[in-house]
Structures are given as C-alpha cells and as structure tokens.
Amino acid sequence: MRAPGTMAWFARHELRLAWRDWVAMMTAGGRTRVRTLVLAVLALAVFMHLVAFSMVARFATAALAPDKTTLVVVAGSALLSWSLMLSQAMESVTRAFYTRSDLDLLLSSPIAAAKAFSVRVAAIAVSVTSMAALLAAPFINVLAALGGPRWLLAYVAVVAMAAAAVALAALMTTALFRMIGPKRTRLMAQIVAAVIGAGFVIGLQLAAIMSHGTLSRLAVLASEPFVAVAPDIGSPVWWPARALLGNPAAVVGVLAAGVLLLGFSIMIVAPRFADCAIAAAGTVPARTRQRRRASSFRSASPDTVLRRKEWTLLRRDPWLLSQTLMQLLYLLPPAFLLWHGFGEQGTSQILLVPVLVMAAGQLAGGLAWLAISGEDAPELVATAPLTAGTILRAKVAAVMGCILLVFAPFIAALALISPLCGLVAGIGIAVAAASATEIQLCFRAQAKRSHFRRRQTSSRVATFAEAFVSIAWAATAALAATGTSLAAMPGVVAVGILAGAHLFNPHKA
C-alpha cells in the first residue's frame, strides 16, 4: 500500500482510471464483449502484420550503415509520425487543462498540485507512447522476424520520440497559456496541433506536386535535389533515423535526449499547471451580442427551422467549426494539384477523386455526429410535435447541405477538366457522405456537442465502420474514374460494411 499523496499513489490512481476507461471504451461497458474484443484485436493484428509485411519485408536486411537517401526517407517518415505524436500530445495536454472531471477535487485538496500534474503529464507520455508503439508494432515485428532482433530497438526509439513529443507539447501549451491567456488557448492549441499534424504531410505533398506532379511524399524525400541539400551522413540529425534502423548507440542517444527533455518539461510545467487549470476554470464566455438584432421572427416549416438551427450552431462555434473543418486541410494538396494541372489532360484529376470522396465521408461523419448525437436540447426536440422521421430527415439534410457547400466547387472544377471524373466524384461524395451519416444514425448516442473530440471513443464499431466505408467508396470512385469494372469490388465491400453496421445497430428493434 503506497502512502496517499505520493507520486506513486497518484500514478496508481491514474493508471486505474485509464485502464477502466480503456476497458469500458473497448467493450462498451459489456463484460460479455471481452472475448469478442480479444478476437477482433487478434484479427486486426494479423491483418496489420500482413499489410506491414507487404510494405517493409524487403527492407528487413538493410545494412546498419545506411546510405544518405535511406536516412532521408526514414527520417522524413519519422518526422511525419513524430508530428502526429506532437499533435496528439498537444491535444491531450490542452484537455488536461480544460476538462474539469476531477480537477476541482485535486485542486481543492491539501496536496501539492505539481505532484498530481507531474503524474498526469507522465500519463500523457505513456498514452502517446502506447498509441505510437501500437501503430509501429506490425512493422517492427515483421522487420525483427525477418531481419533479426536488432530491429526491436526501434521500439525504444519510438518511446524516445513520444517522450520528446509530449515534452514539447507541454512546453508549447503552457507557453500559449502565458502568451494569449486561457480563453484563447483552447482554440489556438487545437489549431496549432492540427497544423502540426497536417502541415508536414501537406508540405511534402505540395512539394511533390510542384516537382513531380503527384501526391507522393516519398518521391520528394528520395529525390536527388532533396538528398543533396540534406545534412552530411555523420550529422546527429540522423540519430532518430539510425535508432529506428536499430543502431544501438543512436538508440541510447535518442532515448537519453527524449527522457531528459520530458523530465525537464515536467519540472518546468508541473508547478504552473495548477495556475493554468485554475485560469481555464475561470474563463466565462464573453457576453456575445448578436449583430442581427432579430426584430422579427421568420416563418418557416419545422424542418427548415431545425436545419437552420444546426447551421447557426456550427457557424457560431469556432472551436467546433475548426474541429470539423480541420480535416479539410488535407484537401489543400488536391486543390493545389487541381490548380496545377488545370487545363491539362492527365492522370492527376483521377488522383483527386478518391481524396475528395474520402474527405467527404469523414466530414459527413463528424457533422452527422454533431447534428444527430450532439443535440444539446434532445428533450426539447423529442417533445416537439414532430415525428422522429421528420427530425432525422431535417438533420441529415443539414449535414448534406454542408457537404454540398464544401465540395461543389471541387466537383465543378473537376468536371471542367474531365466530365467523367467530375461525375464520378460527385456521385462518390454523395454516396460516401450518405453512408457515413447512415452509420452515425445507426450508432447514435446522446452526448454533448463539446464532447465532439471523444466521439470516436463512444463506439469503436462506428468509428471503424465510418473509416472503412469511406475508404471503400474512395477506392470505388478511383477505379470508376479509370473506367474499370473492378470498381464494383470495393463498392460491394462498402455495401457489406453498411449491412454490418445495420446488423450491429444498437437501436434495431
């Protein structure tokens, strides 16, 4: 039994809560689902290892002394993963400031808040590391199985990278607090996190479009001019890449750097954490007076009123709007590709079709969650004299309206270059958006709009179904744009996923 109030005691408390949260999230609270969960995880692991095998098996015997091009490609990929870790860590650190849950209890207890927050930052590090290790595991395992145990050192490199990401995220978020205050930090940190997460990918894709006319990031990294300007092969810049390739000395170096950086950031941030959390709790929304001093009510049918309400709420919530529309950052490269290749008849427009379809599915899923599950006055709407069908139709129409607004310019531009691609993209976007909305309808569960970020955790089945159905429709559209009848195959998979979603529909009578 650890003495109450010590770091170890807090760590045990955090660990217990995290474990119970994870189990509840994965099993949706049902004990009987544990076996199903284990089987599903095993099946997914096997599938991911097969994918990893097809991608990295040929690199398993790579030498310990790689050439500069290999180092550039590995470092570029590592930087890409690290930017995503940093983005995830920033979001977790921000959430630690703003999510009240047990903060009021901790801050009002006679225990030094720095202790609790040191543990909390460490817990974030563990969480980011676990996620990164989980994603990297199939690749590392395949490489280790085929190329020897030295590849297992890559796990240590992943730990070091995660530690550095959390350290930097904690320092950056605390700095934002000091610079712009608690009121703006939440939104700003989220934008910074998204830009960091997407910025590197988008930057590389833009460079790839400029130089090669494709969306391939590796094409840029491996290109001669890029390798030529990169630092010399002996530079410490390549340590993380060497560590990932299983170089023991580099592993020790990056691990020491990561852990030291994390320790330093905890030392700096933890004592300020309480002040930041208290400041965040003290923020009250400014009294916003609407410019339109609505002097008269507008006549409208109930479904129009519902649609208008959804659009108004989304428009007026910059935090939510940025959460939803941040995914559209990924549309920048295709938009640029469209502009770059405008007027040219080539294959670039075919590349755009799946990207647009995928983005439409993802955006529609988020919007549908907000409209259907994230209703802040569910009882008001449920007690209105409207049928459930009328309410749902209005909400779905609100989602589709947003999709139309965002994607219509892309479809129009694409149709001008290639009418077939425009048509296929239009149909694909409509079908992917409708499918994602349908899945959200099947798995709707009442929640607050402010819990938007946690929507993925409310139902794993819904999250995976939404992602896979978007991918399947994107593949269908891509093949259809090339005019092959093979397009029917992923289409059948998408329909199968929808049928599966209906099968698992918890609202089924």
Add this chain to the structure above:
Amino acid sequence: MSMSCCDRPLALELRGLRKSFERPAVDGLDLALRAGEFYTLLGPNGAGKTTTLRMVVGLLRPDAGSISVLGVDALANPVAAKQAMAWVSDEPMIYDKLTPFEYLEFVAGLWGIDAAVAQARARDLIDWLSLTPHAHQRCESFSKGMRQKVALAGALVHEPKLIVLDEPFTGLDAGSARQVKTVLREHVRAGRTVIMTTHILEVAERMADRIGVIARGRLIAQGTLDELRRQAGTQAGSDGPSLEDTFLALLADEASAA
C-alpha cells in the same frame, strides 16, 4: 372540489401506467387532472415522479397503461398530444450559441406557430421574465436561473394547454423563483393546466390546487392540502402540521403498510 371544477374537461388522464427498469419505477398509476388545475406531484427520491412525467411527454414508452392528453391518446397519436404540451426539466434545455430571442423563434418554429403571433408572445414572455436586457445575448454566459427562465419561456411560447415541469425551481434564486411562479400562476388562471414535481414543499403548499403523493411508483394519496391532512390523520391549526409533517406521515404510513 366544486362542481364547476369537475365539469371541466380532463387535461391529463393516466390509467394503469407501468414502467419497469431493473425494478418497477411506476406501478399501475392512475391520475386525472382537470383543465385549469395546478397539480403537484411529491415523493421521495426514486418514487417514480420523473419517470411518470417523462412518459406523459413522450420521452419514455410505458410498459403498460394509457395516457390521454386533452382527449388525445398520447401513445397512439404522440404528435397531436405533443402539440398541446410543453416540458421543462430541472436541466434547462437550451442552446448556448443562440440568444433567447432566437431560441424562442426556434421553439415556435418547431410547434408550427405563426411567426408574427410567436414574436408577440416571445416579447411578452421575455418581458415578464425580466430577460429583456439579455434578449439578444447568447445564452452561453447565462446563469442557471437565467437559463431556466429561457427554457420556461420556450415552453410557454407556443401556449401549451398542459405544462409539465420536473423540478423547475432547482437552482433558482428567490427572485427568479418568484418570477417563474408568477408566470405559471398566470397561465393556470388563463385556463391552462400545470403538473409539476418538486422537493420544495413550500412551493407545493402555496401553488398547488391538488397535491399527489407518490411512493414506489404508486399514488398513495392525493387531494387538497386539507384532504391530505385528513388522510394522514394530522390536523391543521394555527401552528398545525405543515405539508412537510403531512407528507412524512403519509410516507411513514405507506412504509409500515408495505
């Protein structure tokens, strides 16, 4: 009750209402309210008050029994029944990003009220509830009391014939509570019916025409305050038993009978 009161049509009639979760929450409840009546439902925590009201407004489906709202079968024709009802819970159901004026426009739109008519009512309600200075401010910065007043205004903007309230005074300060009571009294005076749950016995004592006491999902007593005192075997006097004494005596009788 006077003849004129009994001649009034039934605003709400519950017959044999049952609802079970892990155990029976509402167990064969019969209840009848006349139009223009202010009825308060009292009971200990978990007695089935909120479950009953949620079934009335269509938020829960009963396992058995019938619900009639102004002669409309609420289970067979929920849309028509909802047209005549409003629901106010202890947690205000409003949108942070809308102003009170916009919220009332939204609610009036849901109930299909003519815009001009709804606008006039909205202005009156906002004025009665002292929300005029905040009518065009977003609700996100409002206190609990102000939010509850906005929710109440939303419930009244479509002039429901039956107003169903679940603990509407929770978290309200004395001033806000008085405003809400005044508005509710005005509506009852205008012939509308109110059914409300509350733990604040003083509110029930002062406002209700009749009080129902519910325990373990069953109505164990109902009537005016004097009728309840008689049922409980307590006597009113200058310092006679309060509703609290009567309520506790009725619950004690029920517990010993069970």
